[in-house]
Amino acid sequence: MPITFAVLGSGGWGTAVACLLAQHPDHRVRLWSAHPERAALLNAARENARLLPGVKFPDALRVEFDVASAVAGADCWVSAIPTAYLRATLHRFSGLCGPDVPVVSLTKGLEVATFRRPSEIISEVLGTEKVAVLSGPSHAEEVARGMPTSLAVAAPDGGFAMWVQQRFGTDRFRVYTNNDLIGVELAGALKNVIGIAAGVCDGLGFGDNAKAAMLTRGLVEMTRFGVAHGAEPATFSGLTGIGDLMTTCFSPHGRNRRVGYRLGQGEALAEVLAGPQVAEGVLTAKSVHERATRSGIEAPIMTGVYEVLHNGKPPLAAVQDLLSRSLKH
Numbered sequence: 286m287p288i289t290f291a292v293l294g295s296g297g298w299g300t301a302v303a304c305l306l307a308q309h310p311d312h313r314v315r316l317w318s319a320h321p322e323r324a325a326l327l328n329a330a331r332e333n334a335r336l337l338p339g340v341k342f343p344d345a346l347r348v349e350f351d352v353a354s355a356v357a358g359a360d361c362w363v364s365a366i367p368t369a370y371l372r373a374t375l376h377r378f379s380g381l382c383g384p385d386v387p388v389v390s391l392t393k394g395l396e397v398a399t400f401r402r403p404s405e406i407i408s409e410v411l412g413t414e415k416v417a418v419l420s421g422p423s424h425a426e427e428v429a430r431g432m433p434t435s436l437a438v439a440a441p442d443g444g445f446a447m448w449v450q451q452r453f454g455t456d457r458f459r460v461y462t463n464n465d466l467i468g469v470e471l472a473g474a475l476k477n478v479i480g481i482a483a484g485v486c487d488g489l490g491f492g493d494n495a496k497a498a499m500l501t502r503g504l505v506e507m508t509r510f511g512v513a514h515g516a517e518p519a520t521f522s523g524l525t526g527i528g529d530l531m532t533t534c535f536s537p538h539g540r541n542r543r544v545g546y547r548l549g550q551g552e553a554l555a556e557v558l559a560g561p562q563v564a565e566g567v568l569t570a571k572s573v574h575e576r577a578t579r580s581g582i583e584a585p586i587m588t589g590v591y592e593v594l595h596n597g598k599p600p601l602a603a604v605q606d607l608l609s610r611s612l613k614h
């Protein structure tokens with residue numbers, strides 16, 4: 286009996302995971318695109334030429350625009366919708382799911398107004414408790430081309446996490462299970478903010494020393510912030526913490542690093558954000574700053590990123606302020 290997956294969101298990551306799942310001989314995959322003309326284009330070309338050029342869709346993958354056709358009879362939903370659109374988009378599907386439809390969340394962000402994690406938004410809107418979070422260092426371009434990748438899956442239902450491990454895992458896509466859902470999800474969101482800071486260092490022309498310091502002190506902030514919200518500290522030294530942080534901070538094609546890089550080079554924010562891809566860290570910086578300020582959590586790097594993005598602070602001034610903070614010991 287084949288297993289049917291409905292992947293919601295045809296961005297780079299949604300497309301790469303849809304292709305990965307469709308390689309399995311027992312899987313059928315429907316990839317839902319929010320744009321009718323894009324869905325038609327993807328189906329006709331059998332590839333996402335804009336985001337993953339040269340990666341051909343397996344035969345078992347079909348692209349849908351109609352919401353009902355996308356999820357009809359699906360055994361598992363996979364959400365790859367950016368955080369800013371997640372709640373509104375899921376509302377279009379809310380009447381179509383059973384009470385306990387299993388959902389795998391691929392989104393790494395935090396809702397600005399509510400501070401909700403993507404898995405919480407999914408549970409709220411779809412009314413399911415069976416939500417798993419799959420996260421880790423996983424650039425879509427590499428996964429789509431079969432390059433080795435390791436991630437972690439976390440879910441309140443350990444049996445579901447193991448099912449995801451089995452169904453998503455291949456000899457090139459290694460999935461570990463992790464019990465710390467809050468930590469896995471928060472680490473994935475927070476690393477995007479530090480990725481922007483790392484990009485700023487590169488854009489300003491700083492060297493390896495500055496970047497290593499930004500990454501290391503950034504990880505300390507991520508851990509402090511996560512632990513204050515119920516995460517396990519160990520999660521931040523694993524794949525979904527430092528692992529994903531390294532990928533985001535060093536990759537030339539990382540979206541968040543690129544935002545920071547271009548700001549560091551002196552481009553205006555509006556210009557930087559005009560591209561087709563979503564850099565989640567931009568809005569996450571806002572929700573984290575608000576929460577850190579309200580809860581008295583020390584997060585100077587993430588605050589600096591917030592100031593640059595949302596208060597027009599010059600990137601160099603933000604770095605200088607970080608460097609001249611008084612040392613406690």
Ligand code: 13P
Pocket residue numbers: 393421422423424425477480529532533534536538539540541542
């Ligand atoms: P970036 O594109 O910012 O690196 O984010 C992608 C990601 O989360 C890779 O794991």
